[in-house]
Amino acid sequence: MPGEHPARGRRSTERKGDVRERAILDTCEALLAQKGYDTMTVGDIAQGPGITRGALYFYFGSKQEVVTALVARTVEHLWERSRATAQTDEPREAVAAAMRRTVELWNEHGLVMRTAIDLSLTVPEIGELWSRTADLFTTAITAVLERAGVQPGTEPDQASPMARALCWMIERSFYHASQESRENLQKASSTCEHIWLVSAGLTD
Amino acid sequence: MPGEHPARGRRSTERKGDVRERAILDTCEALLAQKGYDTMTVGDIAQGPGITRGALYFYFGSKQEVVTALVARTVEHLWERSRATAQTDEPREAVAAAMRRTVELWNEHGLVMRTAIDLSLTVPEIGELWSRTADLFTTAITAVLERAGVQPGTEPDQASPMARALCWMIERSFYHASQESRENLQKASSTCEHIWLVSAGLTD
DNA sequence: TATAAAACTCGACGTCGTGTAGACTTTTTT
DNA sequence: AAAAAAGTCTACACGACGTCGAGTTTTATA
Numbered sequence: 295m296p297g298e299h300p301a302r303g304r305r306s307t308e309r310k311g312d313v314r315e316r317a318i319l320d321t322c323e324a325l326l327a328q329k330g331y332d333t334m335t336v337g338d339i340a341q342g343p344g345i346t347r348g349a350l351y352f353y354f355g356s357k358q359e360v361v362t363a364l365v366a367r368t369v370e371h372l373w374e375r376s377r378a379t380a381q382t383d384e385p386r387e388a389v390a391a392a393m394r395r396t397v398e399l400w401n402e403h404g405l406v407m408r409t410a411i412d413l414s415l416t417v418p419e420i421g422e423l424w425s426r427t428a429d430l431f432t433t434a435i436t437a438v439l440e441r442a443g444v445q446p447g448t449e450p451d452q453a454s455p456m457a458r459a460l461c462w463m464i465e466r467s468f469y470h471a472s473q474e475s476r477e478n479l480q481k482a483s484s485t486c487e488h489i490w491l492v493s494a495g496l497t498d
Numbered sequence: 499m500p501g502e503h504p505a506r507g508r509r510s511t512e513r514k515g516d517v518r519e520r521a522i523l524d525t526c527e528a529l530l531a532q533k534g535y536d537t538m539t540v541g542d543i544a545q546g547p548g549i550t551r552g553a554l555y556f557y558f559g560s561k562q563e564v565v566t567a568l569v570a571r572t573v574e575h576l577w578e579r580s581r582a583t584a585q586t587d588e589p590r591e592a593v594a595a596a597m598r599r600t601v602e603l604w605n606e607h608g609l610v611m612r613t614a615i616d617l618s619l620t621v622p623e624i625g626e627l628w629s630r631t632a633d634l635f636t637t638a639i640t641a642v643l644e645r646a647g648v649q650p651g652t653e654p655d656q657a658s659p660m661a662r663a664l665c666w667m668i669e670r671s672f673y674h675a676s677q678e679s680r681e682n683l684q685k686a687s688s689t690c691e692h693i694w695l696v697s698a699g700l701t702d
Numbered sequence: 703t704a705t706a707a708a709a710c711t712c713g714a715c716g717t718c719g720t721g722t723a724g725a726c727t728t729t730t731t732t
Numbered sequence: 733a734a735a736a737a738a739g740t741c742t743a744c745a746c747g748a749c750g751t752c753g754a755g756t757t758t759t760a761t762a
Binding site for chain 1: 534536616619620654655659660662663664666667669670671674685686688689690691692693696697
């Protein structure tokens, strides 16, 4: 995988390969939408940037590596966005804000997120990436629950495990809804938000 | 797929093929545990009953058909078990009973259920099977919620959508926990039960 | 019980997708 | 200007899938 650090300190002109690599990833994303992971062939991926299979193997060692890089690229974006989110003190508002952000994320990157989830089992690298992402969400939810008065701890009715379950609920609900329509995603979001609030004891 | 109706009315002695077919499915299940779906080859599956690949194709048209049949066999078992469950009137007890039953199901058939979920996207037949199963669970949860006083309806904070979200929460929590250990499955169950109760307004 | 039909099995074949090898061309560095 | 690195290609070998047609065994039937 060449180009590990694309532009460390605005160094050196952009290699031809850098733009190719990006083009490969873009094509991969497009194909994922059209044909799905297993139907899609590395020949297809190579056709995007207009190179041959052989040339593609210069950039990535395998089909799995290509999609792993794509997931990594997307997930990095998610993390960045998570860090850049302002923290609010009012739990009710924090929940609403988190759900808004999550809807945006799924609207933008639903496809890649779904394939990440699908391949988590078979491609360990992707599993690791996604598991880390889920942990991020879970700790965020935990924090909100605790600030809302839920007992901290690891017993089944305390914050950590509840947050984990809520995280899975959101993941799965959004996974399905984002396959259908933006409206359904919005509805699923409202439902999840409601359950989250109730679980936090924030029902009025 | 021969043997559509294994023994309609206790008719005719058992064909040699019937036992083979079962042996194939059993082998498939075992291999699924050892190597996983995509690593496993149809040659491997054929080795179980001690036949060749060619012979296997007499029974099933493809690798996908084999695993689809396996999922069908398992899912049928689930449905049967669901029908045979006594209905209780007390919501709190109904929830507890449902969770107990679900834990048993996942302890017994976790492997096949997980692969069913994994292949839902790529194998439409399996997707259909699992979607029907999820619907069964969802309507059951809906019924309990309504009996507990949750507003019936399809608005985000009413019974149907909430049940769907809870169903996904349970599916995903159990999917992960059943990969780890029986203890974790039990813990996940307790957490899900708690959230379900709170969502139903059954917190004391 | 003889024989026709069906159920079942096999090995060989064609196809497709993957990943590798080595020679060749272009770009960058010195 | 020449060496080194970066990028590209065609051809090949391998493995897995699914098909075919010819055989063998089992079951039904007369």
